[in-house]
Amino acid sequence: MQELEGKVAVITGAASGIGRAFAERFAAAGMKLVLADVEKEPLEAVSAALAEGGSEIESAVIDVREPSALAGLAERCEARFGGAHLLCNNAGVGVGGPMWEVTPKDWDWIIGVNLVGVINGIHAFVPSMVASGEPGHVVNTASIAGLTCPAFLGPYNVTKHAVVALSESLLNDFRATGASIGVSVLCPGWVQTRIHESDRNKPAGTPADSSDPNLDAMRKVLGDLVSGGITPQQVAEQVLEAVLDDRFWIRTHPEMEPDVRSRCERIIAAETPKLMAPTEIK
């Protein structure tokens, strides 16, 4: 996409962190916005602030795990703005701990939000983006955990690797069919957001996280790493540039490149992966 002014951006997970920064940056670029999140008050706050600044906003409290919720969002987008140009599948949650201790309900939750949520967004919005014939772009938020496998982040690593594979496959489908739609996959390291407080959005009936002292210590480490990360605004700036440049990989943390390189080299050499603890992700 070369032109953003007057075009329509859809953002899931728009009420907080990276999604909110996307909304602010795209609004500053003159885009109309469709904002979605499961958290009502923060979504209303960001929508009101941007509307006050003169942006045209459609917002909806939805759970991205529900295909019908994304279908409804696409209908509202069509009715209000005539369709979407930039789709950002960004809503995400974190679940950690040794793989064998993660409950089936937690697996359902994280796969539902981080992977099925992206699939639902694509299914709801992409057909009309393709049919319109207009230039468009899809940004899927993965993570550096889509390219590396730190210990105690198994469910997160699994879903983010899937989002990387999904994004690359989507790009190939667009190219193979001649669709004028670009794809970017966002793979950040630590960013100052509320991702380490994802439990606030756990669905009813999902057991509370175990209060195992090792897990508590890990949560503290993750909180420190997140608060020492880059700002969501820095991420949003890089995403805007990638959309304009039609760049697939959005890699925000150059200091993590050696870990990715070393993993790829070990795959090619068929060497056992090296141990990677969350604290080793600088």
Ligand SMILES: NC(=O)c1ccc[n+]([C@@H]2O[C@H](COP(=O)([O-])OP(=O)(O)OC[C@H]3O[C@@H](n4cnc5c(N)ncnc54)[C@H](O)[C@@H]3O)[C@@H](O)[C@H]2O)c1
């Ligand atoms: N913060 C980091 O260090 C980091 C690093 C790499 C990738 N990411 C990814 O960035 C994305 C945004 O997360 P963030 O870091 O801004 O965290 P955040 O918690 O600040 O924001 C995530 C947003 O997603 C929303 N959300 C959660 N479940 C939802 C659901 N079922 N339906 C709709 N919305 C839902 C939350 O309410 C929240 O507003 C996520 O996909 C996350 O995995 C974050």
